[in-house]
Amino acid sequence: MKLAVICANGKAGQLIVKEAVERGMDVTAVVRGENKTVAENAVIKDLFDLTPEDLKGFDVVVDAFGAWTPDVLSQHSTSLKHLCDILSGTDTHLLVVGGAGSLYINSEHTVQVMDGPDFPDMFKPLAAAQGKALEELRTRNDVKWTFISPAGDFRADGERTGKYILGGEELVLNSKGESVISYADYAIAMVDEIISGNHVQQRISVVAE
Numbered sequence: 483m484k485l486a487v488i489c490a491n492g493k494a495g496q497l498i499v500k501e502a503v504e505r506g507m508d509v510t511a512v513v514r515g516e517n518k519t520v521a522e523n524a525v526i527k528d529l530f531d532l533t534p535e536d537l538k539g540f541d542v543v544v545d546a547f548g549a550w551t552p553d554v555l556s557q558h559s560t561s562l563k564h565l566c567d568i569l570s571g572t573d574t575h576l577l578v579v580g581g582a583g584s585l586y587i588n589s590e591h592t593v594q595v596m597d598g599p600d601f602p603d604m605f606k607p608l609a610a611a612q613g614k615a616l617e618e619l620r621t622r623n624d625v626k627w628t629f630i631s632p633a634g635d636f637r638a639d640g641e642r643t644g645k646y647i648l649g650g651e652e653l654v655l656n657s658k659g660e661s662v663i664s665y666a667d668y669a670i671a672m673v674d675e676i677i678s679g680n681h682v683q684q685r686i687s688v689v690a691e
Contacts (some may be wrong), residue, residue, distance in 0.1 A: 484508045488544065491515070494665050498672050501672070543574055544672065558611045566622045570625055575679055579630065582609075583609025646691060649687040654689045
């Protein structure tokens with residue numbers, strides 16, 4: 483299986499590359515500068531400069547793009563649109579590293595995590611930007627996409643336990659009543675989904691056991 487990880491130099495991207503390589507996949511890191519991942523192959527190019535030719539021949543593309551400051555939050559939407567336009571009409575599976583703020587906290591799917599009174603104000607713009615990107619992605623019937631939301635507490639340096647609980651559109655709590663997952667366990671879930679391809683045109687979520 484040929485896999486490209488876009489924005490592979492980020493913390494999530496590097497761990498996804500590592501997990502995929504260790505499982506024997508043919509992985510290409512797509513990065514803007516020096517390749518800092520364990521992938522032997524690299525495309526040195528900005529996401530917004532990628533063309534259909536750059537992603538031709540890949541079975542799977544992982545979008546690990548992240549933007550955190552107010553001036554670039556809109557790029558969650560514009561970057562994803564660019565990738566969808568590139569992959570439109572192909573058999574390539576696009577998997578997106580998403581956010582938790584857009585997960586629902588009621589069965590009617592009318593209230594999201596970011597709407598809750600305890601959701602930190604400082605993260606609301608980011609959650610709204612990621613939620614908007616997801617809503618736009620849902621309209622793309624021309625792309626084989628899967629959006630994977632982490633738990634509410636997404637820990638960059640958390641332990642790799644090798645275990646996780648798979649959820650759907652709603653926030654899932656583990657046996658301790660927590661919504662937490664490490665980047666390393668998220669990477670495991672991502673590669674599992676790459677292999678299975680079970681949730682095309684769906685949003686799924688993952689939480690540590």
